[in-house]
Amino acid sequence: MDSNFFGEGSIKDTLAKHNVYFLPYEELLTSTSVSKLTFNQIVLVIDQNVFGLWQNRLIAPFRALGDRVRTFILRCDERSKTMETACRLYDFLVANAITKNCLLISIGGGITSDICGFVASTYLRGAHYAIVPTTLMGMVDAGIGGKNGLNFNNRKNAIGTFYNPTAVLIDTDFLKTLNQREFSSGKGEILKYSLISGNDYSGVFNSTSAVKEAIASCITIKLSYVDKDYYDNNIRHILNLGHTIGHSLETAFGYSITHGEAVVNGIYFETKLGCDYGIVPNYTFNNVYNAIQRFGFRLLPNLNVLKNVPIFDKKQEGDDIYMPFLINIGDCRVVSIQRNTLLGWISNSR
């Protein structure tokens, strides 16, 4: 790895400005912006599987703080990213007399940070909050940009807030225990950043240091949109590439496919839709297909599974849905498309 990669220039500056640190986990309290906070209590909100695998390492830095530290273990899957789970965490905070001047630390993947972020932003109208992502998805995307979300009534991320953590600490050692399928899910978002930016990250996955550089690079791409449109009113929609159809696929499969698998299929079918309506040139569709192959993803043959599934999109105004389309690799634009056009096209693709 280029030893200066995190040490010079715009990537380092962007990461520093947004309090994103590539550091060993043990340095969270001492070497990040968390060290400037004063807080009475710490609540570690830890994914159950991550706790099982990394318990000793996770708890060790906090032992000296004695009973000022509490641990809440979260069983993580998409079906439990709900208000009920958030309420269990509120109950725990109240039962342990956790005051506003506390620090919640999310340790896990995107499910953990979405639940913990929502609770941190609402408990006593806002508690201090830090994220330690332990999945590739969390490092490259879910832990970044200040959004959180809970699923509600079969709608992905129907409830959520914008709330920035004080620090995001990325320690890629945690990826050593992540299984292949979950690693690949994170690759799905990295593919999205490849297509949006025109940087081809498909060759990075055999080297730990190259993966680390790719994570940092994707984060800076995400943050460039977040900086321009934090509240997701226009240009940040671009980060939603593949997510309109992707979210519907996740719901239709009862969350048995990963978020990354859904997004990759969403990118493919949305690009095909764009092609059919003259928004996306044929050669771009071919390039997207080739990129998906290079990243090693398999595609669904059709959208049959979306039969009887309501299609929602939060970027909707009246009959128009604002969807990102790749005009070319590295050139993604938000285009308004009639809801009925989208539904009709999906129906014909079944």
Ligand SMILES: NC(=O)c1ccc[n+]([C@@H]2O[C@H](COP(=O)([O-])OP(=O)(O)OC[C@H]3O[C@@H](n4cnc5c(N)ncnc54)[C@H](O)[C@@H]3O)[C@@H](O)[C@H]2O)c1
């Ligand atoms: N808020 C955002 O901006 C944003 C962005 C992208 C994705 N998301 C959300 O993130 C969620 C997906 O996140 P995810 O893919 O991290 O899923 P996840 O949190 O469910 O983690 C995936 C699986 O990996 C396990 N795991 C986590 N870390 C591990 C480790 N180090 N070793 C072994 N196992 C580990 C978990 O227990 C879980 O079974 C989705 O709900 C998606 O909507 C949110």
Ligand SMILES: [Zn+2]
């Ligand atoms: Zn996503």
